Amino acid sequence: xxxxxxxLASPHGFSQHSRLKLLPEFVSKLESMGARVxxxxxxxxxxxxxxxxxxxxxxxxxxxxxxxxxxxxxxxNGAPPxxxxxxxxxxxxxxxxPTFLFRDDFRxxxxxxxxxxxxxxxxxxxxxxxxxxxxxxxxxxxxxxKAIYKWLRxxx
Numbered sequence: 001x002x003x004x005x006x007x008l009a010s011p012h013g014f015s016q017h018s019r020l021k022l023l024p025e026f027v028s029k030l031e032s033m034g035a036r037v038x039x040x041x042x043x044x045x046x047x048x049x050x051x052x053x054x055x056x057x058x059x060x061x062x063x064x065x066x067x068x069x070x071x072x073x074x075x076x077n078g079a080p081p082x083x084x085x086x087x088x089x090x091x092x093x094x095x096x097x098p099t100f101l102f103r104d105d106f107r108x109x110x111x112x113x114x115x116x117x118x119x120x121x122x123x124x125x126x127x128x129x130x131x132x133x134x135x136x137x138x139x140x141x142x143x144x145x146k147a148i149y150k151w152l153r154x155x156x
Contacts, residue, residue, distance in 0.1 A: 006035040007069035011082035013041030034152050038065045066091050071098040077105035093124035100148045102135045
């Protein structure tokens with residue numbers, strides 16, 4: 001089993017249904033594979049959003065979690081994907097963290113014939129094997145031939 005920490009960048013915490021139904025499926029799947037998941041909506045649930053400065057507290061907490069994580073798993077649904085997720089992805093790429101992308105949204109959102117999303121989203125992923133870091137179903141996350149499975153089992 002892994003002792004690696006994954007930051008889960010997701011837009012699924014903004015609605016009650018998504019937070020209660022969709023988000024736990026991703027957390028459970030990643031944890032079942034051995035990852036320790038840092039899920040920002042749960043981790044920031046103690047911040048009082050009625051107080052001044054709450055937004056900066058959330059953003060700072062997320063940045064600290066990103067810095068402490070070993071990698072990032074980003075849900076990049078939407079056309080375009082959620083702007084917060086894109087910032088978190090950019091931070092992870094700048095920090096040199098491995099990045100894994102999930103998109104089961106069938107809409108095209110690209111400026112490239114090669115990639116299904118904006119080419120900058122793939123900057124932190126090996127060029128020749130980007131499809132190994134890209135997931136289009138919850139089940140696919142656990143496929144042994146895919147990158148996250150191999151990464152979580154690599155002890156380094």
